[in-house]
Amino acid sequence: xxxxxxxRAGNKPRLRRATTLAAxxxxxxxxxxxxxxxxxxxLDRDVARQWLFATATQPLARIDIDARCGGSFRLVxxxxxxxxxxxxxxxxxVAHRRLVFTLALADRLxxxxxxxxxxxxxxxxxxxxxxxxxxxxxxxxxxxxxxxGMLYGLGVTxxxxxxxxxxxxxxxxxxxxxxxLLPARASARxxxxxxxxxxxx
Numbered sequence: 166x167x168x169x170x171x172x173r174a175g176n177k178p179r180l181r182r183a184t185t186l187a188a189x190x191x192x193x194x195x196x197x198x199x200x201x202x203x204x205x206x207x208l209d210r211d212v213a214r215q216w217l218f219a220t221a222t223q224p225l226a227r228i229d230i231d232a233r234c235g236g237s238f239r240l241v242x243x244x245x246x247x248x249x250x251x252x253x254x255x256x257x258x259v260a261h262r263r264l265v266f267t268l269a270l271a272d273r274l275x276x277x278x279x280x281x282x283x284x285x286x287x288x289x290x291x292x293x294x295x296x297x298x299x300x301x302x303x304x305x306x307x308x309x310x311x312x313x314g315m316l317y318g319l320g321v322t323x324x325x326x327x328x329x330x331x332x333x334x335x336x337x338x339x340x341x342x343x344x345x346l347l348p349a350r351a352s353a354r355x356x357x358x359x360x361x362x363x364x365x366x
Contacts (some may be wrong), residue, residue: 186302189296190309191333192295193294196314198325200284201261206319207282208232208264215351216318218242218251238266268297270308276301 196203206212214225218240226248227241233255240251256279257265264282264331278299285292296315309332316330 187299188302189304190295190297190300190305190312191317192309192330193292193333194295194310194320194330195287195290195292196320196323196325196326197290198323199289200286202323203286203291203293203319203325204261204264204282206323208258212322213240216322218249218315218317222312231255232258257281270301270304276304347358 183211206228207217209228210228213230214228216365217225219225219242223243226238226243227239229237229239231237234299235255237254238252242249242251246268252269253267255264255266257263262284266280268278268280270276270278276299280298281296283294293316295312297308298313313332315329
C-alpha cells in the first residue's frame with residue numbers, strides 16, 4: 166500500500182526506520198604541507214571553491230563563507246539535475262588546529278550533521294583527522310566516499326598529497342540501538358532475545 170493509499174484508508178504511513186539511525190564517519194590523511202596551509206584551505210573562499218564539494222572539472226557555482234564562530238557558510242555545486250546546496254554553521258575555530266561545523270545534507274534536510282576537522286603537525290608534514298557524526302545510516306557509504314574524494318582533491322589542490330585518504334571506519338556502528346531492525350536470535354531455551362547493533366569502541 167502506498168503512502169497516499171494508507172492516508173485515504175485512515176492508516177498512518179510507516180516511516181522508514183533506517184533514516185533514524187546515525188553512524189559516524191572518520192577519514193584520516195597526511196599532507197606534505199604545514200598545518201596552517203591545510204587549515205586555511207577550508208576557510209579561504211578561492212581555495213575552498215576548488216575542492217570542497219567540487220570536482221576537478223566542476224568547481225563550485227557559488228560559495229559564501231563567514232569564517233567565525235557562529236558564522237555560516239553556503240556552498241552550491243552544479244549537479245546533473247540542478248544546483249545542490251550545502252550549508253551549515255561554524256561551531257568552533259581554533260586557528261590552524263581545529264574546525265567544527267554543522268552540515269545540512271543536501272538531499273536530507275531534516276538531518277543536521279556535525280563535522281570536526283583536526284590538523285596536527287607531523288615533522289614537515291601534517292595529518293588531518295576528519296570525523297562526521299550523525300550521518301543517516303543509509304547515507305554513510307555515499308557520504309564517506311564523497312569525503313575521501315574531497316580530501317584527495319584538497320591534496321591535489323595544494324599540491325601536497327603524500328598519502329591518499331584512508332577511512333578509519335572498520336564497520337558501520339550506529340549511535341543508537343533499534344532492536345527491531347534485526348531478527349531476534351533464539352536463546353538456548355528457545356525464547357527470542359533482542360538483537361542490537363554494536364557500538365563504536
